Amino acid sequence: MTIRHHLRSRREALLGAGALFAWSQMPKLARADGRDPRMLVIVLRGALDGLGAVAPVGDPDWIGLRGDRALVLDGKPPALPLDAFFALNPAMPNLHRLYKAQQATIVHATATPYRERSHFDGQDVLESGIERPGAVDTGWLNRALAELASDGRVDPRGSRVLGVGSVTPLVVRGRAPVLSWVPQRLLPASDDTQARLLDLYQHTDPRLAVALEARIRLAALGPTAASEAAMADGAPLTGPGIAGVRAYFAEAAGAAARFLAKPDGPRVGAMGFVGWDTHINEGAxxxxxxxxxxALDGALAAIEKNMGDAWRETAVAVVTEFGRTARINGTNGTDHGTGTVAFLAGGALRGGRMVADWPGLKPAQLYEERDLKPTTDLRSVLKGLLRDHLRVEESVLASTVFPGSTDVVPTAGLVG
Structure with missing residues (x-):
């Protein structure tokens, strides 16, 4: 990988807030056995605090670890029970309903093979499917679809990738051409994102850096839109800011579902939501x-609604580059970590269960004594969905889709 490619990937990772990319000829995938599967991958950029999303309320060390910021069953509001050990953040009643209806599964203590804490490298490993960052410029989802096309189960003639947003994420880059669609509603870039872009351009494109800095200064002279900068790292999302985020998540996800639900439309896609880098004032x-x-819960509701009857053959995978620290930091947030959660939803799932080999929360049980230890390889989960839902051959998953993953066994029984 050249330095230029790596820098371009960083810039695209910063800008790729919301996007849908979908292969258009998937209806031919499973007609032989009477199926018409859909799959949507949602990438949460910034690293999700899995412990803040799904709390191990049955772990005796949970309260001691998080104190009054620990989600609990008798909290105000109370956490939503999933089983005897885990409870869901009360902000996600729709996901809880799907879980109870056996249309959602939650994977805890999961991670990619990446063990450092760089957003850009972590997202590269997550989306490329390769164990080290910068190794390839294609994504695992695109490679999976290319293999389906090459063995005759998908007609490659006229196939295309559909993009909602302005930047193609790595997970869908590959041989399929791209069409783009930009939502009417777009979230403004946060001060943090602008600062990181400015620093990047100062090292790679000085002219663009000058123009960007001038634009930032000009904007600062007018009325501030800070409350609307909902993607700010560490900035509280409240009032009109969070209202805009909820509307954007629902609009982008709803658009994805409408495309996937069309009889002659795409069958597989991916989209990303930024803003999960909660270093400051994370809350619980x-x-x-x-x-x-x-906002994510509302996006899942929009997908279910807009999929219509196709929801019964849909699987949605919500993933992130890594987790966050097990302990709260000095600014009431969490720092970059390791183990986290993955959410699976859809009518095609055999849901209503937690997938977790729980590592424990004692200091000696934490990864490097600071993070939730990952015990489930996220590639195992993704392999299970691709094999059993989209019918990608297991040998192809190990050799081409996730190279070097022969020892990573696909998770069985995720779909009905």
Whole structure:
């Protein structure tokens, strides 16, 4: 990988807030056995606090770890029980309903093979499907679809990738051409994002850096839209800011579902939502994280609604580059971590269960004595969905889709 490619990937990771990318000829995938599966991958950029999203309320060390910021069953508001050990953040009643209806599964203590804490490298590993960052410029989802096309189960003639947003995420880059659609509603870039872009351009494109800095200064002279900068790292998402985020998440996800639901439309797609880097004032049952989770919950509701009858053959995978620290930091947030959660939803799932080999929360049980230890390889989960839902051959998953993953066994029984 060249330095230029790596820098371009960083810029695209910063800008790729919401996007849908979908292969258009998937209806031919499973007609032989009477199926018409859909799959949507949602990437949460910024690293999700899995412990803040799904609390291990049955772990005796939970309260001691998080104190009064620990989600609990008798909290105000109370966490939503999933089983005897885990409870869901109360901001996600729709996901809880799907879980109870056996249309959602939650995977806890999961991570990719990446063990450092760089957003850009973590997202690269997550979306490329390769164990080290910067190894390839294609994504695992695109490679999976290309293999389906090459063995005759998908007609490659006229196939295309549909994009909602302005930047193609790595997970869908590959041989399929791209069409783009930009939502009418777009979230403004946060001060943090602008600062990181400015720093990047100062090292790679000085002319663009000058133009960007001038634009930032000009905007600062006018009325501030800080409350609307809902993607700010660490900035509380409240009032009109979070209202805009909820509307954007629902609009983008709803658009994705409408495309996927069309009889002659795409069958597989991916989209991303930024803003999950909660270093400051994260909150728990209320606050920044709860607001984001509520927006995500609304996005899942929009997908279910707009999929219509196709929901019964749909699987949605919500993933992130890594987790966050097990302990709260000095600014009431969490720092970059390791283990986290993945949410699966859809009528095609055999849901209503937790998938977790729980590692424990004692200091010696934490990864490097600071993070939730990952015990489930996220590639195992994704392999299970691709094999059993989209019918990608297991040998192809190990050799081409997730190279070097022969020892990573696909998770069985995720779909009905």
């Amino acid at each position: 049952a209320s606050g920044q994280l709860a607001n984001l989770l509520g």
